[in-house]
Amino acid sequence: xxxxxxxxxxxxxxxxxxxxxxxxxxxxxxxxxxxxxxxxxxxxxxxxxxxxxxxxxxxxxxxxxxxxxxxxxxxxxxxxxxxxxxxxxxxxxxxxxxxxxxxxxxxxxxxxxxxxxxxxxxxxxxxxxxxxxxxxxxxxxxxxxxxxxxxxxxxxxxxxxxxxxxxxxxxxxxxxxxxxxxxxxxxxxxxxxxxxxxxxxxxxxxxxxxxxxxxxxxxxxxxxxxxxxxxxxxxxxxxxxxxxxxxxxxxxxxxxxxxxxxxxxxxxxxxxxxxxxxxxxxxxxxxxxxxxxxxxxxxxxxxxxxx
Amino acid sequence: xxxxxxxxxxxxxxxxxxxxxxxxxxxxxxxxxxxxxxxxxxxxxxxxxxxxxxxxxxxxxxxxxxxxxxxxxxxxxxxxxxxxxxxxxxxxxxxxxxxxxxxxxxxxxxxxxxxxxxxxxxxxxxxxxxxxxxxxxxxxxxxxxxxxxxxxxxxxxxxxxxxxxxxxxxxxxxxxxxxxxxxxxxxxxxxxxxxxxxxxxxxxxxxxxxxxxxxxxxxxxxxxxxxxxxxxxxxxxxxxxxxxxxxxxxxxxxxxxxxxxxxxxxxxxxxxxxxxxxxxxxxxxxxxxxxxxxxxxxxxxxxxxxx
Amino acid sequence: xxxxxxxxxxxxxxxxxxxxxxxxxxxxxxxxxxxxxxxxxxxxxxxxxxxxxxxxxxxxxxxxxxxxxxxxxxxxxxxxxxxxxxxxxxxxxxxxxxxxxxxxxxxxxxxxxxxxxxxxxxxxxxxxxxxxxxxxxxxxxxxxxxxxxxxxxxxxxxxxxxxxxxxxxxxxxxxxxxxxxxxxxxxxxxxxxxxxxxxxxxxxxxxxxxxxxxxxxxxxxxxxxxxxxxxxxxxxxxxxxxxxxxxxxxxxxxxxxxxxxxxxxxxxxxxxxxxxxxxxxxxxxxxxxxxxxxxxxxxxxxxxxxx
Numbered sequence: 001x002x003x004x005x006x007x008x009x010x011x012x013x014x015x016x017x018x019x020x021x022x023x024x025x026x027x028x029x030x031x032x033x034x035x036x037x038x039x040x041x042x043x044x045x046x047x048x049x050x051x052x053x054x055x056x057x058x059x060x061x062x063x064x065x066x067x068x069x070x071x072x073x074x075x076x077x078x079x080x081x082x083x084x085x086x087x088x089x090x091x092x093x094x095x096x097x098x099x100x101x102x103x104x105x106x107x108x109x110x111x112x113x114x115x116x117x118x119x120x121x122x123x124x125x126x127x128x129x130x131x132x133x134x135x136x137x138x139x140x141x142x143x144x145x146x147x148x149x150x151x152x153x154x155x156x157x158x159x160x161x162x163x164x165x166x167x168x169x170x171x172x173x174x175x176x177x178x179x180x181x182x183x184x185x186x187x188x189x190x191x192x193x194x195x196x197x198x199x200x201x202x203x204x205x206x207x208x209x210x211x212x213x214x215x216x217x218x219x220x221x222x223x224x225x226x227x228x229x230x231x232x233x234x235x236x237x238x239x240x241x242x243x244x245x246x247x248x249x250x251x252x253x254x255x256x257x258x259x260x261x262x263x264x265x266x267x268x269x270x271x272x273x274x275x276x277x278x279x280x281x282x283x284x285x286x287x288x289x290x291x292x293x294x295x296x297x298x299x300x301x302x303x304x305x306x307x
Numbered sequence: 308x309x310x311x312x313x314x315x316x317x318x319x320x321x322x323x324x325x326x327x328x329x330x331x332x333x334x335x336x337x338x339x340x341x342x343x344x345x346x347x348x349x350x351x352x353x354x355x356x357x358x359x360x361x362x363x364x365x366x367x368x369x370x371x372x373x374x375x376x377x378x379x380x381x382x383x384x385x386x387x388x389x390x391x392x393x394x395x396x397x398x399x400x401x402x403x404x405x406x407x408x409x410x411x412x413x414x415x416x417x418x419x420x421x422x423x424x425x426x427x428x429x430x431x432x433x434x435x436x437x438x439x440x441x442x443x444x445x446x447x448x449x450x451x452x453x454x455x456x457x458x459x460x461x462x463x464x465x466x467x468x469x470x471x472x473x474x475x476x477x478x479x480x481x482x483x484x485x486x487x488x489x490x491x492x493x494x495x496x497x498x499x500x501x502x503x504x505x506x507x508x509x510x511x512x513x514x515x516x517x518x519x520x521x522x523x524x525x526x527x528x529x530x531x532x533x534x535x536x537x538x539x540x541x542x543x544x545x546x547x548x549x550x551x552x553x554x555x556x557x558x559x560x561x562x563x564x565x566x567x568x569x570x571x572x573x574x575x576x577x578x579x580x581x582x583x584x585x586x587x588x589x590x591x592x593x594x595x596x597x598x599x600x601x602x603x604x605x606x607x608x609x610x611x612x613x614x
Numbered sequence: 615x616x617x618x619x620x621x622x623x624x625x626x627x628x629x630x631x632x633x634x635x636x637x638x639x640x641x642x643x644x645x646x647x648x649x650x651x652x653x654x655x656x657x658x659x660x661x662x663x664x665x666x667x668x669x670x671x672x673x674x675x676x677x678x679x680x681x682x683x684x685x686x687x688x689x690x691x692x693x694x695x696x697x698x699x700x701x702x703x704x705x706x707x708x709x710x711x712x713x714x715x716x717x718x719x720x721x722x723x724x725x726x727x728x729x730x731x732x733x734x735x736x737x738x739x740x741x742x743x744x745x746x747x748x749x750x751x752x753x754x755x756x757x758x759x760x761x762x763x764x765x766x767x768x769x770x771x772x773x774x775x776x777x778x779x780x781x782x783x784x785x786x787x788x789x790x791x792x793x794x795x796x797x798x799x800x801x802x803x804x805x806x807x808x809x810x811x812x813x814x815x816x817x818x819x820x821x822x823x824x825x826x827x828x829x830x831x832x833x834x835x836x837x838x839x840x841x842x843x844x845x846x847x848x849x850x851x852x853x854x855x856x857x858x859x860x861x862x863x864x865x866x867x868x869x870x871x872x873x874x875x876x877x878x879x880x881x882x883x884x885x886x887x888x889x890x891x892x893x894x895x896x897x898x899x900x901x902x903x904x905x906x907x908x909x910x911x912x913x914x915x916x917x918x919x920x921x
Contacts, residue, residue: 037656042344044369044372044373046365049693052692052693052694053693054688054693054694054695055695055708058660058686058687058688058709058712059712061686062658062686062712062713065658065684065686066658070372071686072365072368072369072372072378073365074361074365074382075688075693076692076693078359078383079356079359079360079361079382079383080359080361081361081362081573081574084574084576085574085576086573086574086575086576089581090573090574090575091574093592093595094362094573094592094595094596095365097592097595097596097598097599098365098366098369098596098598098599099369266695266700266704266708267695267698267699267700267704267705268700268704269698269699269700274703285707285708285711288707288708288711289708289711289712291711291712292711292712349651351676351679351680353672377679379672379675379676379679379685380672381668381672381689385666385690386666386667386668386689386690387666387668388668388669388880388881391881391883392881392883393880393881393882393883396888397880397881397882398881400899400902401669401880401899401902401903402672404899404902404903404905404906405672405673405676405903405905405906406676
């Protein structure tokens, strides 16, 4: 796969080889960041956030600054031409003449794909609605690879809201290329969607569904936890009842393998106790920190600044 | 005209010679941008947008970054000292001690002029209410010059809302120095204001007024289209009726000279069909892109970084 | 006191010697800014403003840019993870992995202290509620030192809202280390709080309380004026009556020493007439400008880029 000038829109555009190339590029940067300190000198990144997302925006901006590049953009759509009725296509055509690479976050599915078809500057999808957020998946993969020194044949549990969790769907899809054994742990109301399970089955993935962590915790190499949002429940009482069963504390991790690692896309609210932070299982802050080298690699690759 | 340390407030401060100097400086930068990549290294631009305008802000920021300079500022007045009752004069006195050059956008006519009288750092007017937005006019002129290799003796049509269109008033004023033949095409409700027409007459400009494009399209070298805003009409039906007659499509351009070029300050909404985008007449995205070299030239000139 | 890696949270963490070290570092930078133009090259400052404060944010950003560093962050909490229920502790843990130094502004007292306990990157408190805003006090001190060539044994009047004025409390505390004679001039409703007066007494400070400037103006070397906010009064009439007595004009300064200087943390509204701006007493715009070298010094010191 040629990266120079290519937009990064969806995990589904990447095969195993191109994923490994991104992770390998990330590792190179991670091992010697100073060697890349001027790699994108003179280049301008535009961060167009039609939907606010401070973390994603700041980590892309930090990545660009760490590469010696410059950044401009907007953090929310207020005051943009979109509010005067301008089409996204027109906005992209203009901004591409101001900048060398664009990170786009938009509430509408497919917005990033459409932008990439118009723009001469490469687009990196920073999230399009409930659809895709590929750099998150790359950093999830990189964190797992760094922790276990391999991606193949791991046993990975996904826990929490598996129905609406875009990060879970995307990571499961990616890991399906690496012979992963998957365990889906969710309340009955929020299971992994049937079409996703069907697809995993077709790809030869071995998986099982569960209602609680205890059933599987002895087996796991990775536990990927996501937030269960109150809004998903009609009734607060239902939410409280469910939440309790999907609450991770140091105690609930007793019996896990010593090198089992917990990931979480963050922010967390109640589902993951702060007493886990100091345990040997906690890897979620390192995971967030991996956003920098992963996004540095993506920027370098699409700008042709790295083989 | 001496540019170093001079504020850029209104087209009316510029004569033909100083306009040509700006356009010539723009051309030099446009032909060899990399030669200017460090021209404003170490300098700080403050972008003070008391009225949101993402496009103007981003193009000034991009211009400053392309010159090796740095940028800080705010994109809307929320949270500024203005909300605590501070006068603009006080705000300018403080920001000038933080920065080397200031781009100011404000809703009040005359705000930029007042700021320039106070500030030791040069001010560039990024739009003051319905009044002036000089860098827009310079980029309009540069786009025309680049397309036709001259500014003199062109036939220029202005179409749409000519009553409230600040870009039209300013561009017509500027072109009056270049022996332009002007055609004003507007609905009866939105004509070119009488005082503007009178002034053009006094300057010896030949012009005529029209109700539709067909009357004049065979003659035009440039057609400058502006948006007709629904808010201008009391009645939605009136708006719809008028809009239809001022809608430009590829079909409505049949019979124009092959090298007739369409400009539009953007954003466009309904008045200019996307089927024109791929025609030989479309020049509006190049026009928007010209914002970068024009603003690079303005920044260099007022900072004394260019003769 | 070791500065490298140390957070700047409260004036109360600094003794006379460490204050003088900061002011001396500021002087060095102020005398030769260009010598520091690349001092923080490659470093990234994160400005996290959970409460909007354009002036503080822009002056820290300008300081960082003047040192060759880079800046990213947010200007208000809208769209941050805090709104999704994330704790400040989690947000800090993530941002510290994106940046080298953090300026934090937060509405809750103690937020900066808590952040400093978590963060490996040094935190500079840009204001935590009504509590501390140390860089403001350092720039007040630096302005006084620059004007009078000493901090010791000056006669300093504080006037306006002394009850809620955090800048007053902090500056009075700092000046208590320098044998300052203090005069507190306020309406009966807004006096210097009793516990602050008690503490000053214990530190051996000589002070007195007054109802109007005339009683003391012949003695003063510095008059520190603060805004009296309408919100403090139940009744608009009360406010108007009080305001009148605490209004500084050129006329009300007759009889002051020729080299008496007026400071004001700004923004001002009605309490300080613009006719004072051109008088020999006005020092408040120089004071605001001192924010840059002071904040450059703080950034250099905590980053270990200055002895």
